[in-house]
Amino acid sequence: MTRAQFEERFFGIARWVVIAFLAxxxxxxxxxxxxxxxxxxxxxxVDPGSLWVSAKDFTLSTYRDVLKSTDDGGQGFxxxxxxxxxxxxxxxxxxxxxxxxxxxxxSRLKFFGGRQISALFLAVYLFPATLLAVPLFVMFxxxxxxxxxxxxxxxxxxxxxxxxxYMLKNYLVTIPASVEEAAALDGCSRLQTVRKVVLPLALPSxxxxxxxxxxxxxxxxxxxxxxxxxDPGKWTVSLGLAQLANxxxxxxxxxxxxxxxxxxxxxxxxxxxxKLLTEGLTSGxxxx
Numbered sequence: 001m002t003r004a005q006f007e008e009r010f011f012g013i014a015r016w017v018v019i020a021f022l023a024x025x026x027x028x029x030x031x032x033x034x035x036x037x038x039x040x041x042x043x044x045x046v047d048p049g050s051l052w053v054s055a056k057d058f059t060l061s062t063y064r065d066v067l068k069s070t071d072d073g074g075q076g077f078x079x080x081x082x083x084x085x086x087x088x089x090x091x092x093x094x095x096x097x098x099x100x101x102x103x104x105x106x107s108r109l110k111f112f113g114g115r116q117i118s119a120l121f122l123a124v125y126l127f128p129a130t131l132l133a134v135p136l137f138v139m140f141x142x143x144x145x146x147x148x149x150x151x152x153x154x155x156x157x158x159x160x161x162x163x164x165x166y167m168l169k170n171y172l173v174t175i176p177a178s179v180e181e182a183a184a185l186d187g188c189s190r191l192q193t194v195r196k197v198v199l200p201l202a203l204p205s206x207x208x209x210x211x212x213x214x215x216x217x218x219x220x221x222x223x224x225x226x227x228x229x230x231d232p233g234k235w236t237v238s239l240g241l242a243q244l245a246n247x248x249x250x251x252x253x254x255x256x257x258x259x260x261x262x263x264x265x266x267x268x269x270x271x272x273x274x275k276l277l278t279e280g281l282t283s284g285x286x287x288x
Contacts, residue, residue: 030263037062037257044253062257066244075254077261079233080240085265087149087236088217091156092210098161099209103168104194108177129159129222137226149234152227156220160213167212171205172198207273215266237262 035053036044043057068074106117136155137146145151175198183193199206221238228234235243241262244255 033256033259036253037260039253041251041253044251062251062253063261065254066257066261075240075244075250075258077237077240077258080235080237081261081265083149083234084218084236084238087153087156088214090149090153091160091217092213094153094157095160095164095213096206096210098157099164099168100194100199100206102161102165103172104198106165107169107172108180132159133222133226136223140227146227147231147234148227152224152236153217155223155227156213156217160216164209164213167209168202168205171202175201211266211269211273214269218266219262 038053040059066075066077070076140146140151180193183197224236241258244250244258
C-alpha cells in the first residue's frame with residue numbers, strides 16, 4: 001500500500017469517526033432530555049439512567065402541565081411561546097430591514113473608510129451584553145419602552161444588526177457585479193435592482209441570517225429578565241424555563257418538557273429552511 005492510499009483510507013475512516021463522535025455528543029443529550037420528558041417522576045426516581053421509556057411509563061402529562069395556563073394549574077408555556085414568537089419574528093423583520101441596505105452599501109458602494117466601518121460593525125457585536133444592559137435599561141425606561149415586548153425587540157435589533165450586516169456583506173460581495181449592470185441596462189434603478197435581482201440571489205444568506213437572529217432573540221435571557229421581570233404576563237419562554245429550573249416544587253420531568261418545547265421551534269425552522277441554506281441560488285447567474 002502506497003503512502004497516498006494509506007492516507008486516503010485513514011482520513012476516510014477518521015472523517016466518519018469524527019462525524020459519529022460529534023453526532024453522538026450532540027444528539028444523545030437531546031435524546032435523553034426527550035426521554036426524561038416522557039416519564040412520570042416516580043419512574044425517573046426508580047431508574048434515572050434509563051435511555052428508554054417503557055409503554056407503561058410513557059406519558060404526555062408533563063407537556064400538558066407545561067403548556068396549560070397558570071390559571072388551570074400549569075406553567076403557561078403556550079403564552080410564553082407566543083410572546084417569544086412575537087419578539088423573535090419582530091426582531092428578524094426589523095433587523096433584516098436595517099441590515100440589507102447597510103450590507104449592500106458596504107459591499108457595493110465606494111466611500112471613504114468603507115473597510116474600517118465593516119470591521120467596526122463586527123467589533124460592536126463583540127461588546128459584552130452586560131456592559132450594555134444597564135445603560136439600555138435606563139434609556140428605555142426614560143422613553144417608556146421598558147417592561148414591554150416592543151422595547152425588548154428594539155434592544156435585540158440593536159444587538160443583531162451589526163453582525164447581520166457583517167454576515168450579509170460577506171455574501172453580497174460574491175454576487176457578480178455584472179448581474180446588476182445587466183439590470184441597469186434593462187432600465188432598473190438601484191432600488192429596483194436590489195429588490196428584483198440582489199435580494200432573490202441573496203435569499204440563502206437572508207434565510208441564514210434571519211435564522212441566526214431568530215435563535216438569538218428566542219433564547220436570549222439577560223435583557224428579557226431585565227426588561228420583563230416585573231410583568232410575568234409578558235415573559236418569554238427563556239424566562240419561563242429559568243423559573244422552572246429554580247422551582248423546588250417543579251419536577252425535573254416537567255423541566256425537561258419545557259426544555260424540549262424551547263428547542264423544537266428552532267430545530268423545525270432549521271430543517272424547514274435547510275434547502276435554502278444549502279442551495280447556491282447564484283449558480284449560473286453570470287453566464288454569457
